[in-house]
Amino acid sequence: MEILRVFNNNVVLARGTNHEEVIVTGRGLGYQAKPGSAVDQTKIVRVFVPQDGRDADNFGALVAAIPPEHLLLADEALQLARRDLPSPVSSTIVVALADHLSFAIKRMRQGIDLEYPLRAEVAHLYPDELRIALYVLDFVNSRIEQTLPEAEAVPIALHLVNAGFATGDLSLTYQMTGVFTQLFEVLEKAYDRPFDRDTVNAARFITHLRYFFVRAQSSRQLDDGASTLSKAIRESYPEAFANALKLQTVLELRLGEPLTEDEVTYLTLHVARMVEDLRVP
Structure with missing residues (x-):
């Protein structure tokens, strides 16, 4: 892989083996790296592939803004739940969930509590996604010090619903x-x-x-x-x-x-x- 852009010490934009642009993460992967240099294969933790026409630079900037531990947390949670998901676990859903979890964890640390009035509607319209979301939330809470409230399952379920709407049109x-x-x-x-x-x-x-x-x-x-x-x-x-x-x-x-x-x-x-x-x- 060849580095095309360095976002920070842990995230780079690279050209993949099939000449596609991908986002590569790993501790120290971008440290002192420059465009044109080779990606250190030993440091790669996760490769995110922009999908559905997403701009690789924008997608990479979003990945770079999320703490690495939250990306890993979302990835592990979704991989454990993948058997129950209606579609494969894509880079899009991993990053979207990680972004949400990161913000939710930050809010919790600051003592900011949000209510999600959509619980009844989500439970009625998307019971399967809500069930998976509760499982994901339990896993996340087992890995963090200050646990998130059960209400966080609602936006997690909506992320799963959105992931199922992917279209190739x-x-x-x-x-x-x-x-x-x-x-x-x-x-x-x-x-x-x-x-x-x-x-x-x-x-x-x-x-x-x-x-x-x-x-x-x-x-x-x-x-x-x-x-x-x-x-x-x-x-x-x-x-x-x-x-x-x-x-x-x-x-x-x-x-x-x-x-x-x-x-x-x-x-x-x-x-x-x-x-x-x-x-x-």
């Missing part, structure tokens, strides 16, 4: 790509600033939009009636909410169907996170 990928570009143009015009699409928050926004497209195609938009949460977020981020409404207009025009209040709420949160990147000197 390139026409959807092309449509999504065009819409993503248009949405960024709307935001850049609103803030009169270019948005760096290589940031972790931009990658998270794109990932959220990908999942939104799958939900919209399946007529399963988020709609749990969390009006109190929506109201709080809109009041906390009025500017982001105003611009999320602009994104809502674009998405509704392109998809031909209205967005739910919850979908707009999550758009608001992602816009607010990306705007924070603009304010970093």
